[in-house]
Amino acid sequence: MDDTFRRGPLLLLSGRANRPLAAEIGERIGKSPDGVTIRDFADGEIFVRIDRNARGRDVFIIQPTSAPAENMMELLLLIDAAKRASAARVTAVLPYFGYGRQDRKDQPRVAIGAKLAANLIVAAGADRVLSIDFHQHQIQGFFDIPVDHLYAAPVLTKYFRDLALDDLVVVAPDVGSAKMARGFAKRLGATFAIIDKRRPSANVAEVLNVVGEVDGKTCLLADDLVDTGGTLANAVYALKDRGAAAVYACATHALLSGKAVERLKESPLEELVVTNTIHVPDERRFSKLRLLSVADLLAKAIEHIHSNESVSQLFEIPTEN
Numbered sequence: 001m002d003d004t005f006r007r008g009p010l011l012l013l014s015g016r017a018n019r020p021l022a023a024e025i026g027e028r029i030g031k032s033p034d035g036v037t038i039r040d041f042a043d044g045e046i047f048v049r050i051d052r053n054a055r056g057r058d059v060f061i062i063q064p065t066s067a068p069a070e071n072m073m074e075l076l077l078l079i080d081a082a083k084r085a086s087a088a089r090v091t092a093v094l095p096y097f098g099y100g101r102q103d104r105k106d107q108p109r110v111a112i113g114a115k116l117a118a119n120l121i122v123a124a125g126a127d128r129v130l131s132i133d134f135h136q137h138q139i140q141g142f143f144d145i146p147v148d149h150l151y152a153a154p155v156l157t158k159y160f161r162d163l164a165l166d167d168l169v170v171v172a173p174d175v176g177s178a179k180m181a182r183g184f185a186k187r188l189g190a191t192f193a194i195i196d197k198r199r200p201s202a203n204v205a206e207v208l209n210v211v212g213e214v215d216g217k218t219c220l221l222a223d224d225l226v227d228t229g230g231t232l233a234n235a236v237y238a239l240k241d242r243g244a245a246a247v248y249a250c251a252t253h254a255l256l257s258g259k260a261v262e263r264l265k266e267s268p269l270e271e272l273v274v275t276n277t278i279h280v281p282d283e284r285r286f287s288k289l290r291l292l293s294v295a296d297l298l299a300k301a302i303e304h305i306h307s308n309e310s311v312s313q314l315f316e317i318p319t320e321n
Contacts (some may be wrong), residue, residue: 008055008056008057008058008088009057009058010029010031010057010058010060010302010303010306011031011035011052011054011057011058011059011060011087012025012026012029012031012032012033012060012062012302013033013035013036013050013059013060013061013062013078013082014026014033014034014036014061014062014063015036015038015061015062015063015071015074015075015078016038016071016074017063017064017065017066017071017074017075017278017279018062018063018064018095018276018277018278018279019033019279020276020279021062021095021276021277021279021293021294021295021298022062024293024295024299025062025295025298025299025302027295028295028296028299029299029302029303033062035050035051035052036048036049036050036051036078037049037051038074046070046073046074046077048074048077048078048081049081050078050081050082050085053085054082054085054086054087055085055086055087056086056087056088057087057088058087058088058089058091058306059082059087059088059089059090059091060091060093060130060302060305060306061075061078061079061082061090061091061092061093062093062095062298063075063078063092063093063094064094064095064096064097064098064277064278064279065094065096065097065098065099065117066096066098066253066255066278067098067255067257071098072098072099072117072120075092075094075121075124076120076121076124077124079092079121079124079125079126080124080125082125083124083125089127089128090125090126090127090128091126091127091128091129091130091302091305092121092126092128092129092130093130093131093298093302094129094130094131094132095131095132095276095277095278095294095298096131096132096252096253096277096278097114097117097131097134097135097139098117099113099114099116099117100114100134100135100136100139101113101114101135102114103115103135103136103138103139103142114135114136114139114142115142118139118142118143119142121143122143122144122145126145127145127146128145128146128147128148128305129143129145129146129147129148130147130148130150130298130301130302130305131147131148131149131150132149132150132151132152132252132275132277132294132297132298133150133151133152133224133225133252133253133277134149135224135225137149148301148305148311150297150298150301150311152252152275152277152294152297153180153183153184153187154297155275155292155293155294155297156184156222156250156252156273156275156292157184157187157188159250159273159290159292160184160188160220160248160250160273161187161188165218165220165246165248166218167216167217167218167245168188168189168190168191168217168218168219168220169185169190169191169192169193169212169213169214169217169218169219169220170182170184170185170188170190170191170192170193170219170220170222171192171193171194171195171210171212171214171219171220171221171222171235171239172192172193172194172195172221172222172223173195173197173221173222173223173231173232173235174194174195174197174223174231175194175196177222177223177224178194180222180223180224181194181221181222181223184220184222184250188220190220191212191213191217192212193210193211193212193213193214193219194210194211194212195209195210195211195235195238196209196210196211197231197234197235210238210239210242214239214242214243214244215242215243215244216243216244216245217244217245218244218245218246218247218248219239219244219246219247219248220247220248220249220250221235221236221239221247221248221249221250222249222250222251223249223250223251224251224252224253225251225252225253225254225255226249226251226253226254226255226256226260226264226272226274227255227256227257227260228257228258228259228260228263229256229258229259229260229261229263229264230263232249232251232263232264232267232269232272233263233264233266233267233269235249236249236267236268236269237267237268240268246270247268247269247270248269248270248271248272248273249269249271249272249273250272250273250274251272251273251274252274252275252277253274253275253277253278254274254275254277254278254280254289254291255278256280256284260284261284261286264286264288264289265286265287265288269288270288271288271289271290272288272289272290273290273292274289274290274291274292275291275292275293275294276291276292276293276294276295277294
């Protein structure tokens, strides 16, 4: 008999990477994600034990694979524990898929980290992956299992629609984010611009030109993630230098590494709007930062996957003319 008919009740579990988001998802589904014991041995190794009966259950494990690397190892151990506990199906819920920027061999003798991470998740025993805003869409093809790829665009664009900003132009901070920014512009009824930049080294970006009309406009920079904040801060200064009346920014994943908080606090940015795919600790929160929750988005997707309903019909999928 097909496992669709043998699969038991939903079992929600969580690693330690983003427990606040897991708790929110659990509240919406009506399932607690707390049925796991996770601790570190003295030598740094991670111990994982599932404290609930997983036999025949439809298991969903919530764990973004942001830094440190232990988050990835913790996810792999959780998947392995669920498979060895005879779970009927294991879905890795990755609000943020780490190593996604290492998606190609663009110079000699480098690893393709995104493919390796995908291989590890599949080898550990995951039957399905649920994630939000991969850095590149082709990462879905790196997994040899079904992938449900969601978008945070409905959450972010609703926030800015409610703000009702005048003379809005959505700006892509680089060519890679152009498709996402164009989708935002379409939904918000805004015009579109793009920043031409070059990156002389990793995490270093220089603005060369702004293509599009921004003088006197309210600008919204849209990207999939904010890491060190260098690209974003440079873009804000470039837009203000070219006459932008106000500059907002949004991103799905708030890595906020290194001096990102200091850079963004000092910049003439009005507000940075991000989602809680990655846990942002209190020491990295600042007055210009606004956090939106994707708990509803993930909870509905989990429920639809569990009941074998369509996920693509449930969510707004970005399109491009």
